[in-house]
Amino acid sequence: MKISLDWIREFVTVDIPRQELLDRLTMIGLVADTVEERDGDAVLDLETYANRPDTLGHLGVAREIGAMLELSLKEKSWPLAELPQATTEIADVQISSENLCPRYCGLVVRDVPVGPSPDWLRRRVEAMGLRPINNVVDVSNYVLFATAQPIHTFDFGKIGGGKIVVRKAKRGETLKDLDGRTLELAADMLVIADESRPVALAGVIGGEASGITDATRDVFIESANFDPVSIRKTAKKLGLSTDASYRFERGADVGFAPQAALMAASLLTQMGGQASRGLIDVYPKPHKPKSVRLRLRRIAELLGVDVPESFVVEVLGRLGFRVEAAHKGSWRVEVPTFRVDVGREADLIEEVARFYGYDRIPSEFSPVRSFDLSVNRKRERLGRIRQTLLGQGFDEVINWSFADPEREAAAGSGLQPVDVQNPISSRASVLRTTLVPGLLENAAWNLNRGLEGVHVFELGNVFYWEGEKHREELRLGLVSTGLLPGAGWTSGPAETDFYVLKGALEALMEALRFEPFAFEERDHAYFEEGRALALLYKGQPVGCLGILRKSLAAAASVDRTVFAAEIDLTGLFEKTPKPFQYAPVPRFPGVSRDLSFLLDRGVAYQEIGKVLAKLNLPLLEGFELRDRFSGPSIPADKVSLTVRFRFRHPQRTLVAEEVDRVEQDIVGHLRSAMNIQLREGKIDNRTRAN
Amino acid sequence: MADLKDRVEGLRKAFEAEALKVGDAKSLEELRTAFLGRKKGHVTLLFEDLKTVPAEGKREAGRLINELKESVTVRLDAIEGQLSLAWPSVSGTSAEAKLDLTLPGRKKYVGAAHPLVLFQQEIENVFLGMGFTIEEGPEIETDYYNFEALNFPPHHPARDSWDTLYIKDDLLLRTHTSPVQIRVMEKKKPPIRIIIPGRVFRRETPDPTHLPMFMQIEGLVVDEGATFAHLKGTLEYFIRALFGEKIKVRFRPSFFPFTEPSAEVDIECIVCGGQDKSCRVCSGTGWKEILGSGMVDPQVLKNVNIDPEKYSGWAFGLGIDRTAMFAYGITEMRHFYENDLRFIRQFGAK
């Protein structure tokens, strides 16, 4: 809202330095974003709030300044040159939609010499950033910006039958507005009509046909009050926002309507017109003033400071409230009609606090009276996930929850995406059903900028329809492509691979103690055929990982192999892992033996575990893959594995012979179940302890 | 037989005693030769003697000697391993022995957490320390939780500042984290002392300081006797914890439908200190708005069946993105969502 300090002085004397005024206005909640110098005047661009339509005019701002500086508002008279003829003899006003138009005031000013406004009025209009049009239009703008009460002026000669009817539009009616647009009116829109057709869209914009022109002689001044919701709906539906609709939809001052009409009439008669006698004021259900109880005790209870009684009475009085003592420490406060925002004790306490000064309220620490002892497992788990993945060298990203519907369909999550009705752009018109495409775009972005590898993860929600219900699911997504970070001068760069990603997931599941978990070969739309695993916990799939489909990567302009994974954390976190228990640290040394053997390419490594699990081998503590290779030195249909087996007895030191026996047992079973062939001469049978 | 058993035990003890004295490679080799030497090693000699043991005790004796050999071997290997770590074989001051200690260190690469997550955790930690707990809620919300329960009447212009992305007529992307306040108050009785971090969505045309998605964190305290003074004291402490002891803070009146009275919290511009009339951060005012706050509107309490005569509350909310921008001097909000690793990694280990 533009506020001219010169204009403010019509209503209140302001003689403090400008910067001090601005600072003090800020501290009562009126912040000037900018100050524009205009030949001796200063025009503030004041931030206003949706609940304070009274500050959308100079009078309201002057009232705030008066309360702030402890000054009274100036009295101003609005003399009127009146005709002997009563308004009711010339014009007729009927309201047929009382609930949408609580009050309608009007009068006629005859023989107005339409022409340029006097200088003082032009200056006022220009200060508001508007172009002066003619004295009649300028006067209506003057009243609006002075008082926040919109008024409208009609060419009375164009009002058929001199009849003003406030009614809802009829089916099929249109109105050509002041800007020349033809508005299609809907049946719930309120219009001002004459005896036959709409002449204005009530509270929003006037019609061209009844607008003021140089040929206008008689002017009908309308000063009314309209239902905020109706005005807002109408303006929204037609895509219009005018200075009038902006005020009406926030709530105009129903008590001020007659005064605004008389102000306009006074100005027009000062320019040569003559007003009809007596105002038409149709006000079927006069507003009952709101009365609010205010307790001194409550002010202290909410603000945490004792505000003097006299201050409360004084400041509310200056703001236009009528304050009456009810009991000791309690008042009945009558709310003026221009304060549509005030209706409860808390609202009054805010007024007291604003003018008492937030800076004078003490700062105290908020006491803790009890603790919420519920445990937030989810946050703890997310913390572990983050820590583990950062430790594995993955960087964290945050992508948009919005997605391009085409990209989403191509990714193939198989989920029904949630559409946004009014998206920012068509490329962000659905919510993502998977984190993978976003992560792939991160890879593309960074590879395009010269990074040689991208290894990133994101924790975030995906959304989808499940029948009629929308679902929101927390996911973890990972993408790994290109060179791994951390190459130094002692070791060269290494390329990521599937097992880097798998290892990260293994570390993650271990850190979360969701053990034992398993992987199973299972194809998925994200991945190349035969190049994907499902991650299972308690037999249920909770995620997938694999080599991303080449076509997906290519669509994102990534030409390197991309490894990706996605875990459903909502699903995983619903499961309860076994409580963790420590195992005693071994007291006796163990023995390990490395065994190198050839394995048929068609046999999966995890078969070793399956075979061994069936045997009763109490001394076998565990085994790990130490080396795997294939090449010219071994048959083409084989791979060479070196597996380290660890043996230990809980109560004593092992003897070489007993380890030999178990080892032979293992070799025998692997040989018969998996057709392994020990690599002659390559068996590293060196005994190690650990 | 008993004699051999004693000798094995004696040798074991002797070995243990000697092993403790080993301090360098030379003494280690001497010990190895003394016990395992191919000709005169103590253990080697025991195997020689085994030949003279009568058949019935041979098996047991063999086992004992084998055990000794294995444990001696293991121990010697272990000492060797330790020695090679502690004492590089090259020492002295000869040119050949010179180590270039100025070569760069070898770092394990640790990933960088997203700056917004780091900043959010910083904020959370301040409040966790003051006895707050963390609550979360859905990102797709109903009109009731996002607006109506928070005292935004339908069709009220107050909704204009919370431009909304709709899913269906009654379903929307939450425009703030405040609906979680309602959800928590519906299920928990006061005292309530929570913070609520999360993603929020607005129908904003992207510009340097506005995006259709950003991170917010808000707090809520509902208790008997909660006052505006508590709001001030707690938020001032929070701001000092984040921006330093000396930062200046001011509270000024504002409007939010769900608080009454409402306050905007400004902090002194750390970029220009109010000295630069054309400062991009504070526009020369010297103040930067970082928080919205206020006493919980009594209507909001009524909406969740909390008696506003008995309980009062205060709440605050801030944009994590914008506060982080201010703290780190970032001028473009979109950097947070471009996920350029050259940006993100600045916030981790280099």
Ligand SMILES: [Zn+2]
């Ligand atoms: Zn600044």
